[in-house]
Amino acid sequence: MAKQKKQPRPKAETPKGFRDYFGAEVVERQAMLSKIAEVYHRYGFDPLETSAVETVEALGKFLPDVDRPNEGVFAFEEDDKWLALRYDMTAPLARVAAQYRNDLPSPYRRYTMGPVWRNEKPGPGRFRQFYQCDADTVGAGSVAADAEICAMLSDCLEAVGIERGDYVVRVNNRKVLDGVLQALGLEDDDEITRAAVLRTIDKFDKVGIEGVWQLLTKGRLDESGAFIDGVGLTIEQAQIIGQFLQSKGDDAQETFGLLSQLIGESVRGAAGIEELEQIADLLAAQGYGPDRIVIDPSVVRGLGYYTGPVYEAELTFDVQNEKGQTVQFGSVAGGGRYDDLVKRFTGQEVPATGVSIGVDRLLAALHATGKLKGEDPGPVIVTVMDRDRMAEYQAMAATLRNAGIRAEVYLGNPKNFGNQLKYADKRRSPVAIIQGSDEAARGVVQLKDLVLGAKLAQDATLEEWKSQPAQTEVATADLVAEVQAIIARHQ
Amino acid sequence: MAKQKKQPRPKAETPKGFRDYFGAEVVERQAMLSKIAEVYHRYGFDPLETSAVETVEALGKFLPDVDRPNEGVFAFEEDDKWLALRYDMTAPLARVAAQYRNDLPSPYRRYTMGPVWRNEKPGPGRFRQFYQCDADTVGAGSVAADAEICAMLSDCLEAVGIERGDYVVRVNNRKVLDGVLQALGLEDDDEITRAAVLRTIDKFDKVGIEGVWQLLTKGRLDESGAFIDGVGLTIEQAQIIGQFLQSKGDDAQETFGLLSQLIGESVRGAAGIEELEQIADLLAAQGYGPDRIVIDPSVVRGLGYYTGPVYEAELTFDVQNEKGQTVQFGSVAGGGRYDDLVKRFTGQEVPATGVSIGVDRLLAALHATGKLKGEDPGPVIVTVMDRDRMAEYQAMAATLRNAGIRAEVYLGNPKNFGNQLKYADKRRSPVAIIQGSDEAARGVVQLKDLVLGAKLAQDATLEEWKSQPAQTEVATADLVAEVQAIIARHQ
Numbered sequence: 003m004a005k006q007k008k009q010p011r012p013k014a015e016t017p018k019g020f021r022d023y024f025g026a027e028v029v030e031r032q033a034m035l036s037k038i039a040e041v042y043h044r045y046g047f048d049p050l051e052t053s054a055v056e057t058v059e060a061l062g063k064f065l066p067d068v069d070r071p072n073e074g075v076f077a078f079e080e081d082d083k084w085l086a087l088r089y090d091m092t093a094p095l096a097r098v099a100a101q102y103r104n105d106l107p108s109p110y111r112r113y114t115m116g117p118v119w120r121n122e123k124p125g126p127g128r129f130r131q132f133y134q135c136d137a138d139t140v141g142a143g144s145v146a147a148d149a150e151i152c153a154m155l156s157d158c159l160e161a162v163g164i165e166r167g168d169y170v171v172r173v174n175n176r177k178v179l180d181g182v183l184q185a186l187g188l189e190d191d192d193e194i195t196r197a198a199v200l201r202t203i204d205k206f207d208k209v210g211i212e213g214v215w216q217l218l219t220k221g222r223l224d225e226s227g228a229f230i231d232g233v234g235l236t237i238e239q240a241q242i243i244g245q246f247l248q249s250k251g252d253d254a255q256e257t258f259g260l261l262s263q264l265i266g267e268s269v270r271g272a273a274g275i276e277e278l279e280q281i282a283d284l285l286a287a288q289g290y291g292p293d294r295i296v297i298d299p300s301v302v303r304g305l306g307y308y309t310g311p312v313y314e315a316e317l318t319f320d321v322q323n324e325k326g327q328t329v330q331f332g333s334v335a336g337g338g339r340y341d342d343l344v345k346r347f348t349g350q351e352v353p354a355t356g357v358s359i360g361v362d363r364l365l366a367a368l369h370a371t372g373k374l375k376g377e378d379p380g381p382v383i384v385t386v387m388d389r390d391r392m393a394e395y396q397a398m399a400a401t402l403r404n405a406g407i408r409a410e411v412y413l414g415n416p417k418n419f420g421n422q423l424k425y426a427d428k429r430r431s432p433v434a435i436i437q438g439s440d441e442a443a444r445g446v447v448q449l450k451d452l453v454l455g456a457k458l459a460q461d462a463t464l465e466e467w468k469s470q471p472a473q474t475e476v477a478t479a480d481l482v483a484e485v486q487a488i489i490a491r492h493q
Numbered sequence: 494m495a496k497q498k499k500q501p502r503p504k505a506e507t508p509k510g511f512r513d514y515f516g517a518e519v520v521e522r523q524a525m526l527s528k529i530a531e532v533y534h535r536y537g538f539d540p541l542e543t544s545a546v547e548t549v550e551a552l553g554k555f556l557p558d559v560d561r562p563n564e565g566v567f568a569f570e571e572d573d574k575w576l577a578l579r580y581d582m583t584a585p586l587a588r589v590a591a592q593y594r595n596d597l598p599s600p601y602r603r604y605t606m607g608p609v610w611r612n613e614k615p616g617p618g619r620f621r622q623f624y625q626c627d628a629d630t631v632g633a634g635s636v637a638a639d640a641e642i643c644a645m646l647s648d649c650l651e652a653v654g655i656e657r658g659d660y661v662v663r664v665n666n667r668k669v670l671d672g673v674l675q676a677l678g679l680e681d682d683d684e685i686t687r688a689a690v691l692r693t694i695d696k697f698d699k700v701g702i703e704g705v706w707q708l709l710t711k712g713r714l715d716e717s718g719a720f721i722d723g724v725g726l727t728i729e730q731a732q733i734i735g736q737f738l739q740s741k742g743d744d745a746q747e748t749f750g751l752l753s754q755l756i757g758e759s760v761r762g763a764a765g766i767e768e769l770e771q772i773a774d775l776l777a778a779q780g781y782g783p784d785r786i787v788i789d790p791s792v793v794r795g796l797g798y799y800t801g802p803v804y805e806a807e808l809t810f811d812v813q814n815e816k817g818q819t820v821q822f823g824s825v826a827g828g829g830r831y832d833d834l835v836k837r838f839t840g841q842e843v844p845a846t847g848v849s850i851g852v853d854r855l856l857a858a859l860h861a862t863g864k865l866k867g868e869d870p871g872p873v874i875v876t877v878m879d880r881d882r883m884a885e886y887q888a889m890a891a892t893l894r895n896a897g898i899r900a901e902v903y904l905g906n907p908k909n910f911g912n913q914l915k916y917a918d919k920r921r922s923p924v925a926i927i928q929g930s931d932e933a934a935r936g937v938v939q940l941k942d943l944v945l946g947a948k949l950a951q952d953a954t955l956e957e958w959k960s961q962p963a964q965t966e967v968a969t970a971d972l973v974a975e976v977q978a979i980i981a982r983h984q
Binding site for chain 1: 502503504505506507508509511512513514515516518519520523534535536537539540541542543544545546547548550551553567568569571572574576578588589591592598599600602608610612621622630632633634635637638640641644774775777778779780837838839840869871872874883884885887888891894897898899900901902903904905906916919920
């Protein structure tokens with residue numbers, strides 16, 4: 003073997019666009035996902051975990067960047083096959099539904115949660131690895147499946163702590179839009195124009211109705227000064243599409259009336275409205291009124307593969323954006339019906355519908371509402387006064403743990419006691435336990451209430467210092483009860 | 494845009510060496526990992542989740558295949574940097590410990606769980622993506638940190654359901670082996686020989702003591718008929734190394750006595766024995782006797798980077814191997830002290846020690862002992878007799894769910910009622926609910942006890958058929974209570 007060359011030291015850094023999650027970030031996400039999984043499971047959905055790696059051919063090209071090969075994904079060649087990290091959970095589900103079609107129950111309801119990877123330009127808050135949490139029903143053509151997912155989405159949001167009234171699930175139907183386009187004389191099979199219209203009206207939130215008009219016709223100068231080419235429709239066509247987006251009435255009946263006017267004679271459009279009526283009826287019968295789920299034609303969803311109902315959960319409370327403006331929190335989940343994805347593999351149409359919850363967005367929302375604090379309570383720290391008595395300190399920590407208290411012995415160099423307390427602070431430890439040999443001989447321990455100590459250090463009067471000693475001596479036999487009492491006091 | 498060519502249909506298949514996990518497989522793993530996380534957390538360990546992707550330079554080369562670039566990992570080039578999927582959890586931890594060294598508490602106790610990826614030849618039960626579940630302490634040089642991890646490992650095994658007596662955590666120390674090699678006159682800095690000796694004696698389990706002798710000296714014909722080159726030691730040297738492997742005495746004191754004879758004057762060897770004595774004392778003081786944790790020089794661990802104590806959890810109950818032979822279940826977790834991994838990045842030595850639990854192995858063990866059944870109870874199925882009454886069926890399912898019962902409405906084509914019951918069977922549904930319009934008019938529902946039905950169909954006498962009707966009619970108002978009663982009957 004050749005002699006090893008001296009190598010330069012490797013850089014300790016996360017790759018560009020990736021990040022690490024520490025402590026409370028991991029705990030809070032896990033807890034939130036567990037609550038969502040519980041709802042999904044209770045609705046009869048079965049968990050599925052596919053591998054992170056798929057063949058590029060199975061993944062297909064459904065990301066916005068469609069022109070360059072492997073664009074948008076992290077791909078590598080193995081055994082003469084191109085493999086890639088999954089970019090969403092829907093493509094792997096379509097693969098599974100095709101691969102195991104003879105073994106899976108039909109309809110197949112499944113949920114899944116985990117990271118997905120996108121090879122996109124990273125930006126603030128925009129990472130190349132992020133979590134999704136999906137639920138889909140494959141093999142059910144009835145819109146009852148779409149309605150069920152909307153109801154379940156509503157339940158999920160409430161289960162994780164979003165209050166009723168702070169969110170709304172909006173439902174639309176691609177078929178109605180298709181009907182509007184047909185009524186405008188835009189050819190049914192003109193996929194390119196349809197896709198351009200979809201992409202444009204998906205920007206309604208950002209550019210407003212006049213922006214949509216401009217983009218649908220001749221184009222528009224965007225904020226950065228760049229000119230965005232228009233789709234080339236006439237002003238009349240653009241205005242009717244604008245009316246479609248704004249046709250949400252005071253109630254579902256009014257909405258359906260407005261939509262009916264826009265679709266003209268389109269059979270597909272009429273079918274779309276009827277599906278929306280069924281969804282509204284099913285949800286009303288189960289008590290999901292428009293305070294939770296509402297028919298709203300302004301919901302479009304960017305992805306091209308949707309073929310029927312589309313839905314989106316929006317959080318309606320206000321937050322400050324990075325410019326300091328007050329805005330609605332916005333979308334945290336979305337989905338819809340995609341009847342053609344499994345067909346790619348098998349040639350047979352398999353109806354499917356499903357939702358994806360944006361895990362990081364929903365976590366951010368729970369932080370914004372104060373439901374999550376980003377804090378994981380630290381362990382009780384047993385300090386080390388005598389290195390020789392390590393076994394006894396360990397036994398003390400074990401006693402606390404056996405009583406269900408998170409506890410550990412300080413395992414750094416014990417020489418500097420100040421470092422031990424600094425460590426306890428950094429860990430957000432509620433209590434430090436101190437026992438030198440004289441205390442051991444007397445059968446006592448010192449308990450330092452670190453929460454109270456920090457409070458006193460910050461703003462206590464002399465009287466408070468005296469009346470609330472942050473450090474107390476207790477019998478070793480009472481250790482568990484006394485520590486529990488201090489922890490309870492600060493909860 | 495060019496006109497799209499007709500593409501051949503993609504194959505619906507998992508890439509070679511990857512697999513999907515369904516239903517109970519996901520639920521059971523999640524439940525097991527939660528129990529382990531709870532133990533880790535109670536010991537004061539903080540969760541960490543690093544990104545799946547690392548720079549190749551940060552990962553380093555610690556996999557067995559060291560000769561080819563990027564061998565053993567899945568790598569790809571992005572922005573002129575080589576990135577790769579992590580192959581274990583230790584390399585990312587070392588990177589994190591270096592990258593955040595000014596912000597993390599020291600010592601830093603962390604746990605992590607998630608998939609890792611290895612670009613190795615897949616085989617039966619050997620996949621390219623699998624789970625690890627690690628806990629490590631970085632920045633604690635004291636062997637109290639090693640002892641703590643051994644105790645925690647023991648607690649984890651019991652927490653997930655391995656009975657005391659069915660496992661043992663074995664502890665050894667690399668320094669003792671180094672001492673033995675020094676006593677044999679093998680140069681301290683002869684890394685290549687040391688690595689070859691390590692790899693060889695790690696096969697002790699498989700090839701037995703005579704196999705180890707052969708491999709340490711002139712080589713050996715293996716089972717497949719291939720000749721494996723020997724390390725080139727003398728027979729005397731090989732026999733002494735063999736004695737080292739077999740020097741576990743009836744108790745720790747005897748073991749230490751035997752080891753002392755083998756290390757001669759080696760200072761490093763003596764330090765290793767002293768560390769093992771400290772570990773044994775610390776564990777004994779906390780009540781972890783040799784029924785749970787034992788000093789055993791036959792534990793080696795294959796990885797080259799360990800510098801001190803090494804440990805391994807073995808399950809001692811018998812199982813049948815694929816050849817039908819009765820064997821001990823074997824190793825499910827292992828780890829040790831690696832004081833040089835962070836130094837790669839920073840140049841400063843940072844002591845560290847940690848354990849990795851083989852998640853799939855431990856799950857297999859829990860299945861072998863019957864603790865896990867591989868079954869996830871299916872939902873109650875509300876069947877669809879009248880398509881028009883879908884909203885009422887959905888409301889019925891919602892009522893059951895609100896009472897905490899997993900329930901769903903059949904969403905396939907309802908025309909063939911037999912298909913609905915077949916679906917319920919496939920889902921392992923405990924109860925099917927049937928309500929036609931006449932039942933609805935009378936305010937009743939039919940409950941079909943599917944567990945009892947399956948049992949009766951299999952082996953019931955006529956009397957049992959009559960006395961235990963698998964289908965009963967109940968008032969709709971009693972739906973929840975009656976369904977709960979049936980489910981409870983079969984638990």
